[in-house]
Amino acid sequence: MKFLKIHQELVTGEIAEQMCKICPFGAISEKDGKLEIGMACRMCRVCVKNGSPGVITLEEEAQETVQKSLWKGIAVFAEQEAGVIHPVVYELLGKALELAAKSHQSVYVLLIGHRLADAVQELLHYGADKVFCYDSEELAEFRITPYVNAVEDFVKQIRPSVMMIGATVKGRSLAPRAAARFCTGLTADCTVLQIKENTDLVQIRPAFGGNIMAQIITPNSRPQFCTVRYKVFAAPERKEQGAGEAVYLRMKEEQYASSVRIVEKIEKPKEMDIADAEVIVAVGRGVKSQNDLRIIEELAEMLHAQIACTRPLIEAGWFDARKQIGLSGRTVKPKLILTIGISGSVQFVAGMKGADCVIAINEDPNAAIFDVAHYGFVGNLYELLPRFFEEMRGGRRDG
Amino acid sequence: MKILVCIKQVPGTTAVEVDEKTGVLKRDGVESKMNPFDLYAIEQALCLRETYGGSVEVITMGPEQAKMVLQEAVYMGADRGILISDRRFAGADVVATSYTLSQGIQKSGTYDLILCGKQTTDGDTAQVGPETAEFLKIEHVSNVLQVVEVKKDGIIVLENQEMQVRKLCLPLPCLLTIEKDANTPRLPSLKRKMEKTEQKVEVIGLDDFSDQDPKHYGLAGSPTQVERIFPPEKNTDRQVFEGSSTELAERFTQILKQKKYI
Numbered sequence: 001m002k003f004l005k006i007h008q009e010l011v012t013g014e015i016a017e018q019m020c021k022i023c024p025f026g027a028i029s030e031k032d033g034k035l036e037i038g039m040a041c042r043m044c045r046v047c048v049k050n051g052s053p054g055v056i057t058l059e060e061e062a063q064e065t066v067q068k069s070l071w072k073g074i075a076v077f078a079e080q081e082a083g084v085i086h087p088v089v090y091e092l093l094g095k096a097l098e099l100a101a102k103s104h105q106s107v108y109v110l111l112i113g114h115r116l117a118d119a120v121q122e123l124l125h126y127g128a129d130k131v132f133c134y135d136s137e138e139l140a141e142f143r144i145t146p147y148v149n150a151v152e153d154f155v156k157q158i159r160p161s162v163m164m165i166g167a168t169v170k171g172r173s174l175a176p177r178a179a180a181r182f183c184t185g186l187t188a189d190c191t192v193l194q195i196k197e198n199t200d201l202v203q204i205r206p207a208f209g210g211n212i213m214a215q216i217i218t219p220n221s222r223p224q225f226c227t228v229r230y231k232v233f234a235a236p237e238r239k240e241q242g243a244g245e246a247v248y249l250r251m252k253e254e255q256y257a258s259s260v261r262i263v264e265k266i267e268k269p270k271e272m273d274i275a276d277a278e279v280i281v282a283v284g285r286g287v288k289s290q291n292d293l294r295i296i297e298e299l300a301e302m303l304h305a306q307i308a309c310t311r312p313l314i315e316a317g318w319f320d321a322r323k324q325i326g327l328s329g330r331t332v333k334p335k336l337i338l339t340i341g342i343s344g345s346v347q348f349v350a351g352m353k354g355a356d357c358v359i360a361i362n363e364d365p366n367a368a369i370f371d372v373a374h375y376g377f378v379g380n381l382y383e384l385l386p387r388f389f390e391e392m393r394g395g396r397r398d399g
Numbered sequence: 400m401k402i403l404v405c406i407k408q409v410p411g412t413t414a415v416e417v418d419e420k421t422g423v424l425k426r427d428g429v430e431s432k433m434n435p436f437d438l439y440a441i442e443q444a445l446c447l448r449e450t451y452g453g454s455v456e457v458i459t460m461g462p463e464q465a466k467m468v469l470q471e472a473v474y475m476g477a478d479r480g481i482l483i484s485d486r487r488f489a490g491a492d493v494v495a496t497s498y499t500l501s502q503g504i505q506k507s508g509t510y511d512l513i514l515c516g517k518q519t520t521d522g523d524t525a526q527v528g529p530e531t532a533e534f535l536k537i538e539h540v541s542n543v544l545q546v547v548e549v550k551k552d553g554i555i556v557l558e559n560q561e562m563q564v565r566k567l568c569l570p571l572p573c574l575l576t577i578e579k580d581a582n583t584p585r586l587p588s589l590k591r592k593m594e595k596t597e598q599k600v601e602v603i604g605l606d607d608f609s610d611q612d613p614k615h616y617g618l619a620g621s622p623t624q625v626e627r628i629f630p631p632e633k634n635t636d637r638q639v640f641e642g643s644s645t646e647l648a649e650r651f652t653q654i655l656k657q658k659k660y661i
Contacts, residue, residue, distance in 0.1 A: 180498075
């Protein structure tokens, strides 16, 4: 256990003032010539590194250490709904295989639900050594208590070193409860994962709205829980031949009970607010006629994208006003926006410049949109898109 | 109905930068504000009090200046604020924070319902709510769009999942995290500001808890450790492709595949 020690004998008025200033969190204060570290301290250790030498030092107190060799394996929680595996699971598996190869560990999958025989078989095509399954009627619907109980039972029996969970709505409920049950570390929304020889997981995640990256480890607790969002890692190719072993587990009868009752399930309409969309296909005046929107729709369907547009197309009556991006329309912040036949007026760009990735197709090489786009394609959409569809039909792959 | 809302003071802006050489956070001033997500939880709590009666209390963990957000909640209409503050809580990660909160909550009273914002703007983890529920050994539901009804045998809520909304009935006491934009939070009332509501904020620390082992709190009680912080890589690369439509279509396909959209 590490802590900060203040060497008061070295503190002078000048040093005290300097130390108070150096703390980025304003956690150091001076009282009667003595320094104090308050609750705002985030243990960033800037005072140790950049402060007056020796005034504040990092000390370590011996503590009980976890025996890491007893915790082996990288486990992936396989979220499913009615037996359909959430695609983030395959992505987690891809990363798990990579981490396992580096640290000489096995890859496990934990599946919880009801009537999962097909899901188990499917998962065995993705390279895991073992798929563990709790299959029971009480687990058919996601209810937090029995699901956490199953994770607990699995962890106690299998003792994995790492537990990876998708940062979905369910994952964000399950991961923290399970981590708290073991009083172990949980790092949310990791964007980079690496592993050390000693099986310590190096977790990198954005903080402060992505303005800062933090590298986090869980040096003395197991398992190491982390969540990862959908579409961060790459899914491995599905293997023709399934391999690995399916293991069905049962927990104690009382562990299956839940006091939560599902009254009703309401499917969400597909039509959603473009401001919430992760992928947007935006169209502008480069699209010549309303009939041509069919190819745009085809593209949007392929990318699971929402369609949005510029102001002129609203004025032309092609779209509902809620679909407009720009100063007088909606502001969007999707992961990907594809702009098609949009020149990129200041007003339009103001509504979409927060997008993580901008891909633009436009005929005019001088269009302002190319200053904003990460990937610009100077070309005619009526030629490029049909070619793209051909390409997709030719070399189609699942997913 | 006794309701408790967990809130947090966060930096006024997320526009912070890291000095690449020193690893120091550069902030524009030290302005802070109430975590915007918490406003929806407070509003939900106040609406429930209007319908079912009872009280709304707010709790936060942080340094002395975190009293400000409790005060703001009191101006919005909360009956009482509790600040959990102790220098031994410094450096707490998600687990230690949740454990501290659960101890503070148990010390402060017995509640029928505990509400949290969906997440904070500084950590963005959305994990403290569920972990706190685990330590309190009560049920929880995350991403609640609306509390539909409170009945004798439980509370009915709408849970916002990706593809569906589930209407759930769960027993009290329980913990809910309230979805962003679930309602329109009211503004702090000027009238309440004018009244002397200062005394409505109370401070508790480790010595008030049932578990007083300092090893369970702050940095010592935190299983995770931040090894370093650094600025994100900025993607300033801009690529513009020209060529035949076949070439462009190939490149287009390649990029979309690389980004895992097809």
